[in-house]
Amino acid sequence: MIEFHLDARSGLSPYLQLIQQVRQALRLGLLSEGDQLPTVKDVVARLAINPNTVLKAYRELEYSGLVAARAGVGTFVTKTLADSSLAAHEPLRADLRDWLARARKAGLDDESIEALFATTFRALTEATTEAAIEEEVR
Amino acid sequence: MTAEAPVLQTTGLGKKYRSRWALRDCTLSVPAGHVTGLVGPNGAGKTTLLNLAVGLLAPTEGTVQVLGGEPAGNETQLAKVGFVAQDTPTYAGLSVADHLKLGKHMNPGWDAAVAEDRIARLDLDPKQKAGKLSGGQRAQLALTLAIAKRPEVLILDEPIASLDPLARREFLQTLMEVTAEHDLSVVMSSHLVSDLERICDYLVVLVNSRIQVAGEVETLLATHYQVTGPRCDPAALPADWQIVSASHTDRQSTLLVRSDTPVVEPGFTVDQIGLEDLVLSYLSEAGRTGSRGHKELEAQR
Numbered sequence: 317m318i319e320f321h322l323d324a325r326s327g328l329s330p331y332l333q334l335i336q337q338v339r340q341a342l343r344l345g346l347l348s349e350g351d352q353l354p355t356v357k358d359v360v361a362r363l364a365i366n367p368n369t370v371l372k373a374y375r376e377l378e379y380s381g382l383v384a385a386r387a388g389v390g391t392f393v394t395k396t397l398a399d400s401s402l403a404a405h406e407p408l409r410a411d412l413r414d415w416l417a418r419a420r421k422a423g424l425d426d427e428s429i430e431a432l433f434a435t436t437f438r439a440l441t442e443a444t445t446e447a448a449i450e451e452e453v454r
Numbered sequence: 455m456t457a458e459a460p461v462l463q464t465t466g467l468g469k470k471y472r473s474r475w476a477l478r479d480c481t482l483s484v485p486a487g488h489v490t491g492l493v494g495p496n497g498a499g500k501t502t503l504l505n506l507a508v509g510l511l512a513p514t515e516g517t518v519q520v521l522g523g524e525p526a527g528n529e530t531q532l533a534k535v536g537f538v539a540q541d542t543p544t545y546a547g548l549s550v551a552d553h554l555k556l557g558k559h560m561n562p563g564w565d566a567a568v569a570e571d572r573i574a575r576l577d578l579d580p581k582q583k584a585g586k587l588s589g590g591q592r593a594q595l596a597l598t599l600a601i602a603k604r605p606e607v608l609i610l611d612e613p614i615a616s617l618d619p620l621a622r623r624e625f626l627q628t629l630m631e632v633t634a635e636h637d638l639s640v641v642m643s644s645h646l647v648s649d650l651e652r653i654c655d656y657l658v659v660l661v662n663s664r665i666q667v668a669g670e671v672e673t674l675l676a677t678h679y680q681v682t683g684p685r686c687d688p689a690a691l692p693a694d695w696q697i698v699s700a701s702h703t704d705r706q707s708t709l710l711v712r713s714d715t716p717v718v719e720p721g722f723t724v725d726q727i728g729l730e731d732l733v734l735s736y737l738s739e740a741g742r743t744g745s746r747g748h749k750e751l752e753a754q755r
Contacts, residue, residue: 369655
């Protein structure tokens with residue numbers, strides 16, 4: 317069972333935050349097929365949010381085929397997002413740690429590190445998308 | 455939460471105290487199955503509207519119906535509505551157990567199991583006098599009484615205004631838990647928008663005894679835009695823009711625009727707006743223009 321939390325400063329609506337947290341738990345293998353999500357009552361009693369917000373998030377997860385509601389019982393995970401790539405997480409995490417240590421050593425503060433990562437990530441994503449579009453045009 | 459009669463429906467509702475109108479021209483239809491926030495500054499008419507809805511006040515003009523019935527019209531109607539009045543009043547001289555006994559005696563649909571379970575979970579001593587409880591505990595006791603009568607709609611008047619942040623959070627947790635558990639509709643007034651942001655999916659803004667805007671929170675957020683750009687003449691803006699508020703410097707104009715179609719205008723930056731900013735814009739605008747602004751709003755809606 318996972319526990320939800322809300323970040324008031326994230327800029328994402330509570331309903332999107334709930335969806336994101338389930339997807340993330342699925343991707344990291346914290347949730348797998350057959351696991352139950354917290355009941356609507358439990359979530360609202362913990363977070364003090366509108367029950368419709370939770371229902372909406374669960375419905376959306378159901379549409380994407382990740383969970384299924386069983387009447388009177390609860391909502392259960394039907395699909396996992398953690399594929400074979402999960403095995404690659406650990407070595408990649410180790411690489412990332414090394415890289416972060418090197419960035420610190422070079423004198424970058426947290427903000428610079430985040431900015432560097434974000435801009436590189438964005439540039440790379442844009443380059444790949446453009447390449448894909450060009451490929452399609454051809 | 456089925457498509458039954460609206461939780462609260464008013465037509466031209468008004469209440470006059472001597473020469474002063476506390477509520478005027480109030481026409482509303484709040485559907486069932488929502489947690490509705492009634493927001494407005496102190497003295498806007500929130501308590502008057504809620505007291506009319508529960509039958510503690512009689513309208514001077516217009517009509518009000520709750521779940522399709524006349525407020526406090528008969529026993530069935532009384533049983534359908536749970537009410538927690540302003541400042542969550544309890545009887546100081548009576549114990550917690552006495553309150554439950556009283557509740558049982560006065561409500562035909564009283565659910566003793568729900569009441570006792572809540573008291574146990576709140577860790578309240580049944581022998582404790584209500585006058586000795588903390589503000590948070592007293593609010594929870596008042597809420598317990600309103601819930602244990604098993605109403606269909608729960609109406610609360612500023613239940614958390616006087617509570618500290620922790621007690622406020624605990625109260626809202628309980629409120630949302632019972633809302634989910636018993637499929638309740640809730641109408642709750644507050645002058646604190648931030649408290650309502652997480653729990654309300656329907657909003658009614660009341661200023662100067664008049665309704666300024668009402669609707670589903672999602673719809674309100676999707677149809678309001680913060681627009682900034684070079685200084686402009688409001689008359690030159692697209693006709694389908696309803697300007698909620700506008701402020702100008704010598705170079706720049708900042709507008710809150712309500713529009714059912716997406717707002718796109720060359721040279722202007724268009725941003726989504728948060729609920730708190732949206733409500734505050736209506737409050738400050740209504741405060742500035744008085745009731746005249748309302749007429750224009752009404753006409754454009």
